[in-house]
Amino acid sequence: MPTIVLLSGGMDSTVCLYWAVENCPSPIHALSFDYGQRAVRELEGAKKVWERLLTSPLRKVLRMGEHTIAKLDRVFVSSSSILGDSDVQTYDSPEAAIKGTKTDQSFIPLRNAVLLSLAAHHLLARHPDGGTVVTGIRGRVDPINPGFPDCTHKFASAMGYALTVGHKYPVNVIDPLNIYAPTRSKTIQLARKLGPECFEALALTTSCYQGYSPPCGKCLPCTRRAQAFADVGVADPALRG
Ligand SMILES: [Zn+2]
Numbered sequence: 472m473p474t475i476v477l478l479s480g481g482m483d484s485t486v487c488l489y490w491a492v493e494n495c496p497s498p499i500h501a502l503s504f505d506y507g508q509r510a511v512r513e514l515e516g517a518k519k520v521w522e523r524l525l526t527s528p529l530r531k532v533l534r535m536g537e538h539t540i541a542k543l544d545r546v547f548v549s550s551s552s553i554l555g556d557s558d559v560q561t562y563d564s565p566e567a568a569i570k571g572t573k574t575d576q577s578f579i580p581l582r583n584a585v586l587l588s589l590a591a592h593h594l595l596a597r598h599p600d601g602g603t604v605v606t607g608i609r610g611r612v613d614p615i616n617p618g619f620p621d622c623t624h625k626f627a628s629a630m631g632y633a634l635t636v637g638h639k640y641p642v643n644v645i646d647p648l649n650i651y652a653p654t655r656s657k658t659i660q661l662a663r664k665l666g667p668e669c670f671e672a673l674a675l676t677t678s679c680y681q682g683y684s685p686p687c688g689k690c691l692p693c694t695r696r697a698q699a700f701a702d703v704g705v706a707d708p709a710l711r712g
Pocket residue numbers: 678679680681682683686687688689690691692693
């Protein structure tokens with residue numbers, strides 16, 4: 472039963488890729504989408520994360536699959552800050568970000584319904600007998616954002632059910648962060664638990680709304696990332712000189 476991991480090139484999906492390598496059946500595929508998101512560097516990070524994984528010692532014990540970057544030209548019509556059509560709010564500190572907004576500019580209605588369906592399609596096109604889709608969604612429990620409904624464990628389970636009903640064989644949707652790492656700090660701790668290969672791969676990741684790598688430290692995802700590393704008490708490997 473094969474596995475496909477949605478790999479954006481951000482920290483969350485990178486941890487999920489390494490989690491899948493440890494916990495899911497092989498072959499392990501990865502899928503990234505180019506849908507006009509502002510963070511083109513994120514996609515470059517996804518390529519680097521995959522290449523790094525292929526050359527890691529973990530490869531010896533696994534039958535790795537393929538990494539695909541699928542182009543979805545302007546498939547989303549939202550004005551989300553993830554896309555290139557709106558201004559990015561910046562903050563001087565994580566505290567200012569927490570005080571400055573109660574809404575996340577990145578919301579795209581039902582984005583994960585679309586991306587999970589496409590991931591299942593890519594998996595089943597190669598392996599019609601079914602398999603597992605791993606996604607790094609997290610039903611936000613932090614005070615900044617009360618939650619995107621299509622990031623919850625309930626939604627992931629419902630998508631697994633719908634995809635299985637829509638196909639002849641089972642499609643499991645697993646959301647490890649909702650289960651094992653429901654905050655960014657816990658995601659960093661999970662990366663450390665998965666080992667140095669995983670933690671060091673975080674140096675290649677970014678989710679910066681301004682498209683910077685290393686992280687700019689000023690936009691919402693970068694301030695959240697900085698706060699999470701500070702909470703854990705470790706340095707962000709992406710910020711090493
Ligand atoms: Zn940024």
